[in-house]
Amino acid sequence: MTEFMGKSLENPLIASSCIATETAENVLKLAENGVQGAILKSCADYTREAFTGKREFAREQETGFLYASSPFQMEIFTLQECLSLMTELRPETEILLIPSFTATDLNPESWLPACQTLAEAGADGIQLDFFYMGNLIGQEGFIPCMTELLRCLEKEVSVPIMPKLNVNLPKDFIMPILKNAGIQYVSLLDSVRSPYVCRNADGIFQLDSRLDPLTTSCFGAWQFPLTMSYAYTAVQNGLSICAGGGITSAEDVQKLLALGVSTVQSATFLTKYPRKARMLLSG
Numbered sequence: 001m002t003e004f005m006g007k008s009l010e011n012p013l014i015a016s017s018c019i020a021t022e023t024a025e026n027v028l029k030l031a032e033n034g035v036q037g038a039i040l041k042s043c044a045d046y047t048r049e050a051f052t053g054k055r056e057f058a059r060e061q062e063t064g065f066l067y068a069s070s071p072f073q074m075e076i077f078t079l080q081e082c083l084s085l086m087t088e089l090r091p092e093t094e095i096l097l098i099p100s101f102t103a104t105d106l107n108p109e110s111w112l113p114a115c116q117t118l119a120e121a122g123a124d125g126i127q128l129d130f131f132y133m134g135n136l137i138g139q140e141g142f143i144p145c146m147t148e149l150l151r152c153l154e155k156e157v158s159v160p161i162m163p164k165l166n167v168n169l170p171k172d173f174i175m176p177i178l179k180n181a182g183i184q185y186v187s188l189l190d191s192v193r194s195p196y197v198c199r200n201a202d203g204i205f206q207l208d209s210r211l212d213p214l215t216t217s218c219f220g221a222w223q224f225p226l227t228m229s230y231a232y233t234a235v236q237n238g239l240s241i242c243a244g245g246g247i248t249s250a251e252d253v254q255k256l257l258a259l260g261v262s263t264v265q266s267a268t269f270l271t272k273y274p275r276k277a278r279m280l281l282s283g
């Protein structure tokens with residue numbers, strides 16, 4: 001039994017915010033196959049306009065793919081879309097439902113109303129997604145602004161909030177800030193862009209032949225060691241961690257659990273093999 005966000009879980013496996021958690025059908029399929037929680041596809045409080053472009057993957061053989069590119073408006077749900085997903089899912093499942101919210105600045109007013117609305121819709125916790133905010137730590141006053149945002153959300157939102165870390169938030173710099181702001185839960189590690197994916201002469205994304213698609217996540221074999229090092233630092237700072245990024249096997253999961261993380265999360269594996277989720281638990 002694992003304790004996370006107020007629930008006792010039969011196992012530590014949680015689905016990351018990604019394709020696997022962007023429809024109710026996908027989430028319920030994961031729940032049927034033993035997954036104990038779903039971090040829903042990220043949303044923002046915005047109005048979607050017409051967009052050009054599509055989700056592109058670099059494909060290699062039948063089962064291998066790397067995530068290559070996608071327009072923001074395709075990738076990020078509107079708040080209303082996320083609320084509809086919550087409304088559909090909440091009566092259907094007891095697993096942890098963790099919507100993910102993102103905004104364009106660190107002003108608490110840009111986050112609080114949406115996070116409160118998501119909590120009222122039955123969320124067990126809320127992930128804060130900073131991925132699309134670029135080089136946040138280069139902004140003037142980053143530490144006080146981030147601290148004020150996190151303290152405000154911790155105080156005013158009725159369910160736990162869980163910042164998601166990415167490589168633009170260096171681990172030794174960000175963990176003490178989270179701790180000092182009173183954060184308990186942390187989600188890591190967001191996608192690390194692959195230097196081994198590039199467009200060929202025909203404009204098609206291609207995967208470098210040095211990668212083995214069977215043993216790599218969407219983001220390549222270098223993602224998992226980074227996840228391990230972020231998880232280690234988060235454990236040292238006493239945070240409760242939902243760790244993933246690069247998990248491709250039960251062995252990877254065991255390595256993270258041995259470090260002291262509370263739960264593990266997977267995007268690539270659970271998107272590719274939703275019915276084989278238990279393989280991440282028992283090999």
Ligand SMILES: Cc1cc2nc3c(=O)[nH]c(=O)nc-3n(C[C@H](O)[C@H](O)[C@H](O)COP(=O)(O)O)c2cc1C
Nearest residue numbers: 016017018042067189190191217245246266267268
């Ligand atoms: C197609 C796709 C969409 C994603 N969308 C989101 C998202 O909306 N919010 C988020 O926090 N992470 C998103 N991610 C990142 C994943 O949650 C995860 O951090 C990343 O894929 C690394 O885990 P993995 O190696 O198991 O794939 C997405 C990943 C993929 C491949």
